[in-house]
Amino acid sequence: MTHNTVPLRPAAELMRLARLGSFHQTRLSFMRVLLRRLVSDNWSFHKARWEINASGVGVAIYTATGPERTYSLVAFANDLDPAKRSDRVIAEEWDATFTLYDGIPDDADIQRLQANVPRQEAGRITGSELSLSRANRSVRLFDYVRKQLASGLQPEAAELDKVGYLMRTTAVYGSGKFGALDRRFIADREEFASPFQSELLAVFMIRAFSVDIVEHLARVDAPQTAVPMQNELKRRLGIGNSTGLGMAPFIINHPTLLNNWILARETALARVRALDAATPEKLADFRQFLTRQTTSATEWTTAHPYQAAKITQLQDDLEKLRTYCDTTPWAENPQPWNHLFQWAVEHLTLEGQECLVTMLLEPYGDIVDDLAASMSIDEQARFAIDGRMSCRQLLGLLDQNYQFTRAFDPLAKDHNARFWYASEEKLEPRLGERFDEEGAEREHPLAVARDIAALATDLADADANTPLAEFLLRYPQHRHVVRRVQQSAAHPYLEVADNLIASDMLPIDLLRCKLSFFGAVKFDPRSDRWVRITMYQHAPTLDELQTSNDSWVYPPLYA
Template identity: 55%
Template sequence: METQAQIHIDRRDPATVMRLSRLGSLHQCRLSFMRQLTRRMARENWSFSRPVFDIDAQGVGTAVYTAHGPDRAYSLVAFAHDLPPEKRSDRVIADAWDATFALFDGIPTEADIERLSKNVPLQEAGRVSETELSLSRANRSVRLWEHVVDALAAGQQPDVQQIYQVGYLMRTTAVYGSGKFGAADRENIANRPETSAPFQAEMLSVFLTRTFVRDLVQHMANAKGGDQATKLDPDIAPWLGIGNSTGLGMAPFIVNHPILFNNWVMAREEAIARVRSVESASAAEVEHFRRVFERSQISITWWRSEHPIQIEKLAALNADLQAISDYVDQDGLTGSHPWNRLVLWSQTALSEEGQEYLASLILEPYADLVDGLASCMADGDAAAFVIDGAMPVSDVRDLIRGAFGWALELDWTSREHCARAWYVSEEKLEPRMGERFEEPIEDYEQPWAPARDAVAIYAELSGWDGAQPIAEFLLRHPEHRHSVRRAQMTRTAPYGEIRDNTIGATVVPLDMLRAKLSFFGATHFDPRSDRWVRICMYAGAPYPEELTSENADLWVYPEVPT
């Protein structure tokens, strides 16, 4: 007879998890890539240095920040510029920025820095080499930048409320990696322990960029105020994160990488299932949850947005916070399987935003159950890309029904279901989405509508003998190879497919952006439209010289201000 202690809660159904509205409500968690990196750097006792800081009184020059790990070093090479205000733009078509960066694989020589100085400030117009792991740029948040410089120059501390509400002095407008513009391919670093998890090089670049920005604003204040200038309070400095502006270019990523995205979502879902399966929570675990919950509420009070979508979601989340507080006070999280009861309650009591916030939060007391799943989040399954031509047609049909059954019920001849089309812009080679029936873009459409394509092959297969191998079908219809591949991938990647129409009239690309950014560890999502969003990264994190095992993880949750 099964006892309660043996009960294992299954992972949530992909049909529930992979809806766009839910993906667009995800929050950072213990498995977020930024927190993985800071935990590793503290655990391995990384050291940091600033061998170069050659910046003049106008804030123009070069700096190098080097992170020394157990086996190798990585260096951020930063170039600060004097950007006229009229040239400051977060759009991808911009051609000048306040600062530009490259993450160098190792420690750069003077010749390397000279080479990079001729290319990195040009960004897309320049070229880097495979010794560079990422290329990025950033612009100042002008109002807060000027406020902090002026305050420090006058011997005063900046207004902490402004810092809490803006959250950053500079925001990146792109952090390019994985071979773009000549940078190193992912394969070059995929087998290194410190960069095997997804986006670790990019997260390290942003971590070091944040330190450069802090040092630059202090340098500018010192230059302006001279002897009168004061140093930024070390209790205020951590709440200066790095902003980011992200647009449509990121959205197709989760469509193009079904195995990789599955691994991210599956790791999180497995973590949630493991915690829900815990038979009873100790007093220490309950206290840990309560403390983190209290701290997280502070962060949410700093979360501002002027976009109707996020205003509505924030209102729902704030109501959810009170509901969670009331539930925890009444229930006490005692008794059998308290986390499972809490999650089941949330499914009817909270908004999707609140449900996913809570799902992330229950992981916090259980580092031993959760953190090891980080090793499962990369995509090392090259074999999944190979089509199994011997698979019977009937099996392929079953797989399509399993992942795209919802799409088989839609009328794809209706304009509302195929109103949009994804294409790549000629000027910047960036993904874009347009109106299929209003713009001349259909000839340039990209294959980012897997549901529509799955329905098309399903119809073609209806007249085929189910026992025939799918290879015979593909010999006559090679245009459907990608759909067969994706269907077969669902055998090992149940969370690889979005269970919504990515070209429908009501699609909100913002949901795709948020899904990816939440796994980075982003907070304070601030949509500027349904197609681009500003976020904050590393707000609250220790700076390199402060990083310890004690502060390397829960920095994302602010301490209660005194």
């Protein structure tokens, strides 16, 4: 099928923050990988317990059963004083809290979880639990839906679309956090082969809970008149998420993992670009996705000027793309998809270019979906430093993979403007102003460009034949970046090719990159370092999963 291969995009161009901050979800995003598996392996869901009282307080359990195992979402519903409702990590109480239990919990487990899960970070979970999370109601939508259902009416679709979810998660902790089982001990389970599958399985069930609890409260309000929500409307509701800086360092602290995510996506793109022809069926598929993506872009709103401008660009880009597809015989070119992609590089903004990547993959699940299996990595196996490598060889890798650090000027204030640190209060990552705030001596090692520049200076002073073992005896301060540079030999996409302490660096670009791989949509930054997103909107409900299809992420073509 493919004769002429197309090279992968070079890291120096691809890994710039502005481009990573323009990524969209794809077929390889972890939510879509999860749902494909739930369908293909015939998973079933069951509401095993619903003991929630008239004030909306109690416990609910949802089970997910696959070929070999059952997992249980244990949900604790709370009657939260609205004054205490906050998305921020400093909150101490939530509308609902959750854990994903590995198996089926007994009463003693539930008692133990009841004493800990509602307290979140202040409690402890155990090796029987795989995730810990919480969610708050969307004040804008929850009460409206509750009232409508109570009075026997369905909520208006347009009202649902304005928000897109009933509840918003504000943290989903996984691997090893607060006592949970480490990911490495479940990494060999087929259902968790791809990254973040257990967390996203929990979130998928939390979405169901958010609908069940609003229906429950509507019944409490008016048992005579209340009605359940129609499935078509339920599907319009995803689950929100509010994410701050806490997530940003992850992709810097897991360079080889980031590489595998990007490499899978880029390999998928190159495979499609290399195709010699596009069949009429695939062209029709592409056109359908273009239409649905255009709808999706019009549903995407934000008050943040940075993202608002980008949404406008995306809408313009999609219009240009449609016009080009309608008015030129582009598909008759050899390697038509490559032709279209190159046209986009010349004519569209980063938003439009990266959105096209997403759309090019859509019709070609048959040749790209296998790449999802390559998106995990055994980081431990790549941890060791090769001390026999010479300083010359390391300099060679710097030349090859770290050109972006050349622009770093250690004397320029705006190049050194920020520092990443952990706050004493919440032990969460924060970003400080180096020249205005205390604490820069406690900086975390995320200033890769600066630290690589310092390494390069000391390497240049050393004898080129010196093995790194000897170099590192003298310069232990370079050890963390020596590790990265060595990893770069086999992992070309491991670094964000920008200065992460520059005065104009936007943390929301880091957040969007990571969240796009999760499968999030509708990025709505609330500041330069905090973003709201929507997950699983338009996804099938738990009981219709087996009749759903994989393109749920795009709004359906409503007649």
